[in-house]
Structure formats: structure tokens, C-alpha cells
Amino acid sequence: MARLSIAGAAPASFEGGGSLLELFGDFFKQLYDTTGWNFVIFYDQVEWDRFIAAIWTTIKLIIACLIFSVIVGVVGAWAQGAKSKLLRYGMAGYIQFFRNTPPFVQILFFYFVLGNLTPSYDAGGYQEAYIGSFGWAVISLGFFAGAFNTEIFRSGIEAVPESTQEAASALGYTRLQSYIYVVFPLAFRVCLPALNNNLVNLLKTTTLAYGIAVPEMMYTANQVWSDNVNVPEMMIILFIFYVGLVAILVWGMHRWEKSMKIPGYG
Amino acid sequence: MSDAKKTNGWTPRQPMVSIKDVHKSFGDLEVLKGVSLDVMKGECICIIGPSGSGKSTLIRCVNALNDIQKGSILVEGQEVNDPDLDKLELRKKVGMVFQQYNLFPHKTAIENIMMAPITVLKQDKDEVAEHAASLIRKVRLGGKENSYPGELSGGQQQRVAIARSLAMNPDVMLFDEVTAALDPETVKEVLVTIQDLAEEGMTCILVTHEMGFANEVANHIYFTDLGVIVEHGPPKTFFKKAKDPRTKEFLSQIL
Numbered sequence: 346m347a348r349l350s351i352a353g354a355a356p357a358s359f360e361g362g363g364s365l366l367e368l369f370g371d372f373f374k375q376l377y378d379t380t381g382w383n384f385v386i387f388y389d390q391v392e393w394d395r396f397i398a399a400i401w402t403t404i405k406l407i408i409a410c411l412i413f414s415v416i417v418g419v420v421g422a423w424a425q426g427a428k429s430k431l432l433r434y435g436m437a438g439y440i441q442f443f444r445n446t447p448p449f450v451q452i453l454f455f456y457f458v459l460g461n462l463t464p465s466y467d468a469g470g471y472q473e474a475y476i477g478s479f480g481w482a483v484i485s486l487g488f489f490a491g492a493f494n495t496e497i498f499r500s501g502i503e504a505v506p507e508s509t510q511e512a513a514s515a516l517g518y519t520r521l522q523s524y525i526y527v528v529f530p531l532a533f534r535v536c537l538p539a540l541n542n543n544l545v546n547l548l549k550t551t552t553l554a555y556g557i558a559v560p561e562m563m564y565t566a567n568q569v570w571s572d573n574v575n576v577p578e579m580m581i582i583l584f585i586f587y588v589g590l591v592a593i594l595v596w597g598m599h600r601w602e603k604s605m606k607i608p609g610y611g
Numbered sequence: 612m613s614d615a616k617k618t619n620g621w622t623p624r625q626p627m628v629s630i631k632d633v634h635k636s637f638g639d640l641e642v643l644k645g646v647s648l649d650v651m652k653g654e655c656i657c658i659i660g661p662s663g664s665g666k667s668t669l670i671r672c673v674n675a676l677n678d679i680q681k682g683s684i685l686v687e688g689q690e691v692n693d694p695d696l697d698k699l700e701l702r703k704k705v706g707m708v709f710q711q712y713n714l715f716p717h718k719t720a721i722e723n724i725m726m727a728p729i730t731v732l733k734q735d736k737d738e739v740a741e742h743a744a745s746l747i748r749k750v751r752l753g754g755k756e757n758s759y760p761g762e763l764s765g766g767q768q769q770r771v772a773i774a775r776s777l778a779m780n781p782d783v784m785l786f787d788e789v790t791a792a793l794d795p796e797t798v799k800e801v802l803v804t805i806q807d808l809a810e811e812g813m814t815c816i817l818v819t820h821e822m823g824f825a826n827e828v829a830n831h832i833y834f835t836d837l838g839v840i841v842e843h844g845p846p847k848t849f850f851k852k853a854k855d856p857r858t859k860e861f862l863s864q865i866l
């Protein structure tokens with residue numbers, strides 16, 4: 346495998362902050378020299394820094410999307426049961442739109458169409474948008490997964506017996522109080538497995554943010570292999586990285602599920 | 612605490628619950644066809660009658676779980692059949708216990724009792740805890756504070772449900788066939804709890820099939836059939852001198 350572009354750049358500047366690189370940098374450099382397998386991110390300081398930055402961006406992106414999509418789901422499921430017809434039809438339209446169009450198209454639409462319509466501010470000579478590509482990725486992916494979460498929570502809410510809500514009403518709970526203290530905690534337990542699935546999907550779907558140049562892992566891998574022509578190596582890294590993230594998420598969700606298990610119920 | 616409730620000029624000399632000519636339909640099905648009855652403070656009345664005669668519907672109208680099409684229900688002077696009804700105010704006054712207990716399964720016994728006073732009445736947590744502890748002793752469930760409903764027997768769950776309702780300091784309690792889902796051996800423990808309450812002067816409206824209990828505890832018995840009150844009277848005359856053939860037939864089947 347040939348090495349292009351930054352072949353001339355300092356291959357390994359190990360000083361300062363690169364202690365991990367010091368540890369295995371030589372090994373990967375040697376691996377490349379002897380076998381041609383080019384894990385450039387593990388011996389080149391510049392690429393390593395890019396890789397680490399991508400890890401953080403990806404994790405932040407995932408966490409922000411997960412939280413936002415769950416909030417959308419909770420509020421959405423509540424709005425679906427609201428008295429206002431307008432609210433209910435609005436929710437139905439929202440869900441149909443986001444479920445039946447490709448998330449990649451959605452993310453491009455949000456960034457390029459809505460992004461152009463939202464205000465920007467003067468950042469010293471050029472116009473900077475209040476919401477950048479990261480923000481639009483969170484909004485569009487959050488709404489995308491939120492549409493599914495809304496349906497998931499709604500099915501959970503429907504599984505809570507009417508009589509349990511009636512007991513809350515009889516005790517003077519308002520609809521909102523009954524939702525917060527009784528219906529939702531019960532519904533949530535019912536729909537955790539389905540929520541789990543959807544959040545794993547969302548985690549994987551965050552890779553679409555590369556389409557609007559959010560410097561997350563997919564985007565960065567793409568840059569690295571463009572510069573170094575090491576597509577197979579970066580693919581391996583990508584697969585391992587996402588398998589690892591999914592494993593962590595699933596593990597966390599299972600622990601959560603277990604901790605919420607009620608003795609003698611369900 | 613119950614002194615703070617709005618009474619609209621109501622005094623304890625007037626009926627605590629006054630139901631007048633109540634009509635209630637579900638779609639085309641008329642379930643209540645003009646029901647009237649009064650309950651004085653401290654009284655315990657029992658409603659009996661065949662299944663489907665509208666007993667549950669009637670008592671669910673008292674705390675506005677069902678709305679009514681015609682007639683009037685006054686609870687301590689507050690009109691329930693009013694589009695601007697303050698439901699919270701009404702439900703502070705009226706407690707209800709259901710056939711299926713309907714406890715909150717994700718909360719322990721003591722949490723079930725404490726939740727509403729804290730959430731709905733915004734009472735101080737420590738005071739509520741103290742009150743809840745005394746209520747759980749009152750329903751004879753000391754030691755079961757931290758059990759979840761799923762870990763309790765039906766009779767125990769029902770007593771938690773009674774304590775949960777009492778935690779709101781209601782002035783009237785509604786009981787809808789609260790022993791109908793219980794094993795025969797646990798029926799008694801729940802009835803004893805209710806009897807204690809009645810003897811302490813709690814105003815009670817009970818739907819029940821426990822005739823022996825009704826005979827002992829009720830001040831007045833109402834027999835309903837097909838959405839009307841067919842016959843009523845104090846237990847002595849009601850059980851011995853029922854006149855209406857429908858009442859006689861019902862009593863002969865159940866006794």
C-alpha cells in the first residue's frame with residue numbers, strides 16, 4: 346500500500362501528550378514498514394489527534410442525540426394523548442414525515458435548507474450561524490429517532506391500565522401529574538426493550554452526520570483514508586469502534602433495565 | 612387539615628352527599644334513570660343490586676370519574692355536575708377504593724400512601740411520613756411498609772389502597788365492591804378495616820355483596836336494579852320486610 350500526501354510530514358512527533366503513542370507507536374510503525382498495514386492513526390501524532398478528537402465528537406454527538414430523542418419521545422407521546430386536535434394531528438404529521446423519509450435526506454434538509462433560514466451573527470468579518478453542523482445533526486437525528494421513540498412510548502403508555510390512571514385521578518392528580526408520577530414510570534419499564542433497539546439504531550445512524558461535515562468518526566475516517574489511502578485499515582477501526590460503542594450502550598441499558606425491575610411485577 | 616376545604620355555605624346538618632335525579636348514559640345506553648339519595652355526615656350507606664344495575668356508575672359519578680347528563684350531585688355543597696367543577700377540590704373531599712385495588716405497582720406500600728399528599732396537596736414530607744406510618748398501623752400492615760404491591764396478598768393490597776385514600780384526609784369514602792376480588796379468608800380483614808372506619812365516624816358509601824357486613828355496618832341500604840333505586844331502608848326493615856319482588860328475589864339468591 347502506497348503512502349501519499351503527508352508522507353513527508355513528521356511521521357511521529359512523540360513529544361508532549363502523546364504518551365499513549367509512545368507506548369504502541371513503534372509497533373504500528375513497524376507493522377506498516379514490514380507488512381504494509383497502515384494504522385497511521387496509531388503512530389502519527391497529527392492523525393492520532395484527529396482520531397481522538399473524532400472519538401469525543403462522536404460520543405458527544407451520540408449522547409446529545411440520545412437525550413434529545415428521548416425528550417422528543419416523552420413530550421411527543423404526551424402530546425399524542427392531548428385534548429387539542431391540532432396537537433394530535435401535528436404529532437401524527439411529524440411522525441409520518443420522519444418515519445417515511447430517509448434520515449440522510451432529513452439531515453441534509455435541516456442543515457442546508459433550515460440552516461440557511463436561521464439567523465447568523467457577525468463573528469469578526471464573516472457570518473457564523475448560531476446553529477452549526479453539530480447542532481443541526483443533533484436536531485435532525487433527534488427528531489428522526491424521536492419519532493420512533495414517540496411511538497414506542499405511546500405503546501408503553503397504552504399498556505398502563507386505565508384503572509391505574511383512574512386511581513391517580515381519584516386521588517386528585519392532574520393529567521400531567523398522573524403522567525409524570527404514575528403512567529410514565531410504568532410505561533417506561535414496558536418499553537425499555539424497544540427503546541433499547543431504537544437507541545442502538547440511533548447510535549449507528551449518527552454516522553450520517555458526516556454528510557454535513559460534523560468531524561465525528563465516520564467523517565474523520567473518510568479524511569484519514571483520503572490522505573493515507575488506507576481504507577481497509579480505517580474500515581476495521583470503524584467497525585471495532587462502533588461495535589464497542591454499541592456494546593457499552595447495550596450494557597448500560599440492560600443494567601438500567603435490571604435496576605428498575607420491580608419485585609413482584611411484570 | 613380538612614378544615615381548610617371550601618364548603619360553599621354547607622353545614623354538617625345538611626346531607627354530606629346529596630344525589631338528586633341523576634341520569635347517566637353511555638351512548639344510547641341509559642345506565643342511571645333518575646337516582647336520588649342523601650348521605651349525612653358520619654353515615655354509612657350500602658348499595659346492593661344485581662351486576663350491571665349501575666352501582667359502580669353511580670358512585671363513580673360522586674367523585675366525577677363519570678360525568679352525568681342530568682341531575683345534581685352535591686358534595687358538602689359543591690355541585691359536581693358543573694362544567695367549571697374544581698376536580699381537585701372535590702377529590703380532596705372524596706376518597707375512593709376500587710375492586711382491583713389499583714395500587715401503583717412501581718411504588719412500595721408506604722410510597723403509595725405518601726405520594727398523593729406530597730404531589731397533590733404539597734404537604735410537608737416529614738409530616739406525611741408520620742401520617743403514613745400511623746395509617747399503615749391502622750390498616751394493620753405494620754412491617755409491610757417497604758413491600759411492593761406485587762409482594763402483597765390481595766387483602767393486604769386492598770388495605771394499602773384504603774390507607775392511600777385515607778392519607779388525603781377525605782370526608783367521604785367510596786368503596787366499590789372492594790372485597791369482590793379477594794379470597795374468602797382475606798375478605799374479613801378488609802371488612803374489619805372498613806368497619807373500624809365507619810365506627811370512627813367516617814362517612815362511607817359502599818357497594819357490596821357482603822350482606823352480613825351491610826346488615827351490621829350500614830345505616831341505610833339501597834337496592835338498585837336497571838338504573839333506579841327499587842327499594843331502600845335501614846337494615847332491619849330492609850332485610851326482613853322487603854316488599855318489592857325484585858328485591859326479594861335478589862335477596863333470596865344471595866343470602
Ligand SMILES: Nc1ncnc2c1ncn2[C@@H]1O[C@H](COP(=O)(O)OP(=O)(O)O)[C@@H](O)[C@H]1O
Pocket residue numbers: 637640642660661662663664665666667668669
Ligand atoms: N365506560 C362505559 N362505557 C359504556 N358502558 C358502560 C361503561 N361503564 C359501565 N357501562 C355499562 O353500564 C352498565 C352499568 O355498569 P356498572 O355501573 O358497572 O354496573 P354494576 O357496578 O352495578 O355492576 C352496564 O351495562 C355496563 O356495561
Ligand SMILES: [Mg+2]
Pocket residue numbers: 666667668787788
Ligand atoms: Mg360494579
